[in-house]
Amino acid sequence: xxxxxxxxxxxxxxxxxxxxxxxxxxxxxxxxxxxxxxxxxxxxxxxxxxxxxxxxxxxxxxxxxxxxxxxxxxxxxxxxxxxxxxxxxxxxxxxxxxxxxxxxxxxxxxxxxxxxxxxxxxxxxxxxxxxxxxxxxxxxxxxxxxxxxxxxxxxxxxxxxxxxxxxxxxxxxxxxxxxxxxxxxxxxxxxxxxxxxxxxxxxxxxxxxxxxxxxxxxxxxxxxxxxxxxxxxxxxxxxxxxxxxxxxxxxxx
Numbered sequence: 001x002x003x004x005x006x007x008x009x010x011x012x013x014x015x016x017x018x019x020x021x022x023x024x025x026x027x028x029x030x031x032x033x034x035x036x037x038x039x040x041x042x043x044x045x046x047x048x049x050x051x052x053x054x055x056x057x058x059x060x061x062x063x064x065x066x067x068x069x070x071x072x073x074x075x076x077x078x079x080x081x082x083x084x085x086x087x088x089x090x091x092x093x094x095x096x097x098x099x100x101x102x103x104x105x106x107x108x109x110x111x112x113x114x115x116x117x118x119x120x121x122x123x124x125x126x127x128x129x130x131x132x133x134x135x136x137x138x139x140x141x142x143x144x145x146x147x148x149x150x151x152x153x154x155x156x157x158x159x160x161x162x163x164x165x166x167x168x169x170x171x172x173x174x175x176x177x178x179x180x181x182x183x184x185x186x187x188x189x190x191x192x193x194x195x196x197x198x199x200x201x202x203x204x205x206x207x208x209x210x211x212x213x214x215x216x217x218x219x220x221x222x223x224x225x226x227x228x229x230x231x232x233x234x235x236x237x238x239x240x241x242x243x244x245x246x247x248x249x250x251x252x253x
Contacts, residue, residue, distance in 0.1 A: 001058045001077075004034030004113040011036065019143050025135040026112075027084065027120035035121075038109040038144040040067050040215040047128025048097035054089075055121040056081040057114055063098060064107035067175075067215035072107060084120050085134060104176045105148060105215045108141075147217045150175040154208045154222040162231040166195040169224075171208035175216045182207040188228075198228045 004010055020026065020037060029035075043049065053061040055078045064072040075095040082089040100106060112121040124134035142148060154171035161167060167189075171179040181196065183189045184205040189196040196206065204226050212218035 023135040024123040043100040051095040052124040062109040067105040173210040
């Protein structure tokens, strides 16, 4: 694989680019070449996944903690070569269990370098529900560069508040990415530990936004309006009974 990543044409000037479909496997192409597979996927179920890779010649399997390559890490690989779909020739072929969430997208990448003779690369996983897929079907995978649509669900828990009240807006993006809030007029609310603290009286517009990422299209902003009223005050006045005289003694009650 080192020969691939140090080649002058890697990664920006490949000889050929295309979309791989079907299953996560590419057998029998040629001799003396290298290839990279990359994209994003949403796991079918949440929980721990174990990955395997088999290849001829060497390969590396990377998985990111999110939907972009910046946080990718090497989880499995082949140093020399293996037989076709042979999963136990090297200990490095199997990953440690990786916790994945079905509501999130993850970046995955495979590097494969072929010298001569037979050539192939296959990726397998065991899902949290016990399903063993070898190779992994590419349903739900998107090639790198294509983005998934997303939307925002935004229902306010209450629409009438008083000055100084705290509101947890609770907007959720289907991508699972954090939602950002914009408030108008400016300064009408402060953001404190994920809550909006009302700082003015009258109509306040709250807009929920999620501007997308390498793997997600921006969501259409969703706007809600609340009415903030003055905070009412209850004033308690102390009372003092009139002094009374009893046998010349003055007593205050």
